[in-house]
Amino acid sequence: MPHDLDQAILLAPAGGHRFAGATSPAYANMVGPFGGTTSAAMLNAALLHPERLGEPIALTVNFCSPLVDGNFEIDALPARTNRSTQHWVLELLQGGEVAATGTAVFAQRRDTWSAPEATLPADVPPAAGLPSLPKVGFLPAWVSRYDMRFLPGFAPGPFDGQEQSHSVSRYWVRDEPARPMDFPSLAAICDSFFPRIFVRRRKPGAIGTVSLTTYFHADAALLAEQGDRHVLAMARALNFRNGYFDQTAEVWSDHGQLLASTHQMVYFKE
């Protein structure tokens, strides 16, 4: 049996630069599918393309409308290929309409001077000692496709409508069931954060991510080292203003290496 994630991002060549896929009920969200799998499927189109060069460095996906459950096509066009970098233009279509736009930058990395700058908080308890988020019925299906273990003091809620001063969340997360990490699963995890405004205002509301950018600090070797163990996900917002807020987040390996940094702008209704 393939993993649910592989089913959700499964693409068949459909001629030229086009790939055909379908949304997966296993990753259903409140309306349409989980944006993380949409983003991962768009990345996967470039990864599967026969002209692909190297590994992903940057991915931007703009959600133009909620996807409807069912088939979609992704066009992945290598707009420019250089000696060691490649630029992709991505588009997801449903019923002939553009449902998501995107771009990606791929590159062949070389060994160079390297150095971390951001560091992990000193007091992060290991995933093994923390409880998993219970699988409760009112959460959308995609949440159950992850094992999430919130750090003490950094879980969302209680949802009492009492606004708090920050929207910080921190949790260990891996695919459920466990699955070795690759670029699509990392891209999907980068959209696994609950909306910052729910955390800040301690209440749910109508929201929708409009633009999501992920930077891949990990190369394939580092992802292979990570395997299927939990990664640490940390997010916060910088600002909420007149219908839009941002999220800025990081995903770390359990050995303290930054795997991805990821940012998004999100619409909110009121």
Place this chain on the structure above:
Amino acid sequence: MPHDLDQAILLAPAGGHRFAGATSPAYANMVGPFGGTTSAAMLNAALLHPERLGEPIALTVNFCSPLVDGNFEIDALPARTNRSTQHWVLELLQGGEVAATGTAVFAQRRDTWSAPEATLPADVPPAAGLPSLPKVGFLPAWVSRYDMRFLPGFAPGPFDGQEQSHSVSRYWVRDEPARPMDFPSLAAICDSFFPRIFVRRRKPGAIGTVSLTTYFHADAALLAEQGDRHVLAMARALNFRNGYFDQTAEVWSDHGQLLASTHQMVYFKE
């Protein structure tokens, strides 16, 4: 006389979704033009498009190759227009080749609950009391198009090759000569940071931004309030690894409002 920035982002309709522009010697960089004006020109194509709806929320520009000095065309395609949001696919061409790809999200904002989350450091001295970065000959031309005033302790250098533990920079900046802020000038300022790796390693080197994303927290009303006064720009890197590093940055009004958050991935040679 138009401002040099307006000359650099000047576009003429060239049929269909196409606009024609040209690089400006006033914003020359080490190789080709300053990426900030390229980014601002691509945003300007969407702003000038007769079908444009609302104001920019998110802008991503991917630099596929250094631009050559001279003419360029920008295609700005409204890929999807909803009731209050609009999604743009952008492409900059030179000699028939793709030199930059991009996307933008525009929206009509409404008054909603709003709240800051990030806050300014408490000890930021006002721009008026700080010296401007001297206009020295070895810096590329674009640097002189800005009045930059670094905060004590947050200027780059000395360039002695002694690696330091962080790449943080903070400075007040405005167009030189002063020019009322609008979305293109804010987009350009979001690329006005010196490369983080120069700051961290205290030496210059071969670098090139591959992907730049800017989130506009300010709406037109907030930009009008800002006028032509200095804004505060703060940047740091999270990670440098095998040929690529990121930059995460914020631009604040002098009244303590977040105007933009901006992120980029940058190639470096060694």
